[in-house]
Amino acid sequence: MTERRTLYPPIEPYRTGMLDVGDGHRLHWELCGNSQGKPVVFLHGGPGGGASPEHRRQFDPERYNILVFDQRGCGRSTPHASLEANTTWCLVDDIERLRTEVVGVDKWMVFGGSWGSTLSLAYAQTYPERVAELVLRGIFLFDQHEIDWLYKEGGASSVYPDGWERFVEAIPDEERGDLVEAYYRRLTSHDPEVQLAAAKAWSRWEGETVTLLPNAEVIEEFTEPHKAIAVARIENHYMRAGGWLEEGQLLRGAEKIRGIPGAIVQGRHDMCTPPRAAWALHKAWPEAELNIVPDGGHLYNEPGVLDRLVRATDRFSR
Template sequence: MRELYPEIEPYRTHRIAVDEIHDLYVEECGNPDGLPVVFLHGGPGAGLSAYHRRFFDPERYRIVLFDQRGAGKSTPHAELRNNTTWHLVADIETIREHLGIERWVVFGGSWGSTLALAYAQQHPERTIGLVLRGIFLARPPELRWFNELDGGAAWIFPERWATYESHIPMEERDNMIEAYWRRLDSDDEAVRLAAAQAWGYWEGGSTTLLHDPAEPGNFEDPQVALSVARAEAHYFRHGMFLEPDQLLRDVERIRRIPATIVHGRYDIICPVKSAHDLASAWPEADFHIVLAGHSAADPAIVDVLVSATDALADRYC
């Protein structure tokens, strides 16, 4: 099985102002003359991790990574004004133009897969390959699946859901996203942080194939937990700023772009039906269901992702 490439450091970083509010952190790694690829992190709001650089051969790729609005090293932290899917799609284009890149590979997992599809469908002429993991199509049943008691995930991880639910009074539990949003948008910092940590316990502990109900699951840095929870609640309550079934409807725009889709059979955050539906609408894509959960670090998922990026480098380099 393929493994991640060795750890690397950026050879250049940038700060790019994309409007009067937001300033993005962007880094470049690998070979400055290599095949350009842009990495789209999950969340929204999660930001970059060092291991994200390692899905690509640093000898053959010019690896571009950035923290999306309000996440990671981008500023202001956890800011949700001017923060929608379409702002982020525009940001990807701004980064591409700023770096003088004509066309590139687009790589995204979980929310990053949603954003990658939205970007590619808007800019197919700029996209020469897609590598997608943990598919999330942002349809209403997918939002209910993980965020409401009758959705499904709560029936699989009942111990963890009980803790998540206990943070919200009984009379507000008919709409957990809105209940959490009221706390995450509170003027009281302690209220915001407590809600963010409860949100992180539910989501962060649900990513792996082997589930431990005692695993805390919180994002280690409270500020990361806050940016993730605020951004996700903001996006969820607005349907990810997409029309229902939009990403499936517009597959025709990207049908001829080489693409790999990989999904864990036992992914509880993003159920495999989403990937199956995408692959059914897009039979030209190379589709893999593997023995894994949601995490991009699962060995079976790493194997497919690295094989896919190597294949694109073989094709274009």
């Protein structure tokens, strides 16, 4: 039996900084690995989710020059949980500025999971000449079907009825017709207690749908107040706006990335971003190798998913 790959050992950044991208936003970034190695940018999931030291461990530090950063409003970027000037296209511009002003390279690999896959595709379709390879996990195209799967009856609610009940019960009966809008009103309330209660309920639902089995540690991480506020406010902001993407835009735009080598890693049992979108993207972008992991869910660090991701970065490092 072939040995499964695991994360590379922990590494510390050799350079860190804050990039002023205008509109009051400053992004925290870290460069790790080999400063002369192949450049790669890691785009974290969950608008508002932030990056972590674990994310840089999916790349061979001897071969890669790894940029990890926190997107607008989350992690160590400032201002915290801000919705102002925070759209997909603002983030696409931020990635390009990081390429030119921090890393200073002509092309780089782009690696993104979940919401990071959405952002990777938006960036690659805007700047295809700047992308050497794409490695994507847990594809989310931001089509209405995917938004409804998460926030309307009959999708993820059918798999997690207990979590769904808690998510819905945080909203009064008369406002449950549009849960995203109802949560938006609470997440933008001037009352910090109302805002925090809504943030914890929204983020708990997020934490429950990313794992196949209940995981108290994941839920605790998502509902920690500082993270919950950023995750809930910013993610709700994006869902409410449809990601500032036209319906089907990223699939139609796949012709712009034809010729870019890539890998798509998708858990068969991913209940947060189900395989439907990964399959559609693969058909529109056949240059990408599709890996549907039979024992995989949503998270990158599940053994089968992690194995395929590390193998992809190893393959493209040569």
